[in-house]
Amino acid sequence: MNPLDPHLFRHEWARLVAALVRVFGVHNLELAEDVAQETLFRAMNVWKQAGVPDHPSAWLTTVAKRRVIDELRRARKQAIAAPEVARFLESEWTRVGTVDELFTEQPLHDDELRVMFSLAQPRLPEASQLALVLQLSCGFSDAEIAAALITSTAAVTKRLQRAKEVVRGSRSLYELADADLPERLASVQRAIYLLFNEGYHGACSEAVVRADLCAEALRLAGLLTKHPRTGTPETLALAALLHLHAARLPARLDEHGEPVPFSEQPRDRWDQSLISRGLALLGEASCGDTLTPFHIEAAIAAVHATAASAATTPWPQIVALYDTLLRLAPSPIVGLNRAIALAEAAGPERGLAELAALDARALESYVFYHAALGQLSARAGDRMAAKLHFARAIQLARSPMEAAFLTHCAARFGAD
Amino acid sequence: MSEFLYLYRNGEKLSPEQMQQQMGRWMAWMKELEGKGVLKNVGHPLERSGVLVSGAKRAVTDGLFAEAKDVIGGYSIVEAKNLEHAVELTAGCPIFAVGGGVEVRPLMKM
16 A cells, blocks of 8 residues: 555645535535534544545545435535535436536545635634634644644634635636636735745744645645646745745744754755756746746746855845845835845845835734844844844744744844 | 443534544554454444434334433444443543533343
């Protein structure tokens, strides 16, 4: 037997939910979730005693289909089928054939995308979209989402209940041919980007949870790139960005599990295959004349990925890329990152001057703003100021691990 | 040596990720029992459905399980010196980690 995908259940969940939503319709989201849950529960129970079958996906599909047919029979005249296929599912003659068809490979791939697009309802807040994607496309439970997004399970449950109500209200699964695809695509890309960032920068102290979030974001971005309607240059640039950042994950923690500052990461531990894949995706993304913020962010990550060390990085080039990014998508955080790059290129005083020109109010609650002020103050020789800034950063830390990391940084700059 | 029936009482609802981890732990535990030579019969998982037939009129009741949590999810048969030993052998059963339990019942000798 092949080694089992360590996240087989999670990935199969996404596949099953997609097919089941196709069958039962978006308005029966809960039924689709129940059947997916029960199918996996059965697998766990049977496999633990009888061993994992040679083709686990096929096994799960068979079990899910049998359940679907039972449900449809039992429902009789109640409308538990999706409107677009109800006619075929309600008739004894066409039921089994239609269910078979709905569970075949290629449409399934598209269905996973259609579920994601159905969740990216523009009227839902971003945090809700993210929670929905985590649950329905990645198989996270309420508690797992709460752990990943550092909030309470009760809050996630409430948020998901409200969000699912909105999703159930849409009449059918989203069609990838619909006219508002670009708007929805932007929401989906944003959700994937946030998912990755949550794993990459999030304060959750469990490294495993964070790596999972990054891996799921990569998987979903991969789904997007493979479909002709969603694999736009912007999507390719996003996928490039995620690959180039993911390459650094193995070097982000030292042997004691403590985070390592970017400039000190042993670059030989960066994942070269992810870097090559990222560079190739960026090349593909840049074939046309589309230039999006994801392109610039990926280009910045590519410069870092190909530099031998922090010291030999062409910092002026990075500053120039941040200039472009500021024009395309101005934000205080981009300004902050530009100031940090400028400090590398032209000295800490220049960086501090740039930081002073930023909107301090917008950045006041941002941990890394204070950490950057602390670091640059220390390097400019102002230890008193550095101490105050680091103290503020530590105060704002979102987890004990983040606080420990900042304390460590402060000590390195003699500002503890 | 006597034989004992293990009745596994389900724990809380698990996420897909937890189910996969739980499955891995079960397989490891079963192997451990096998390694000790005490697993007489690996047993079966049980369907959640089922009915109770009772009374002279053989009345059929379903939904006899009040809580999904208490449902018996499966059984195995082990061999042990005595009840105490059989209880000791449940150590490491993954069901405890998810709020479930094992009912240990000596099989009557015939």
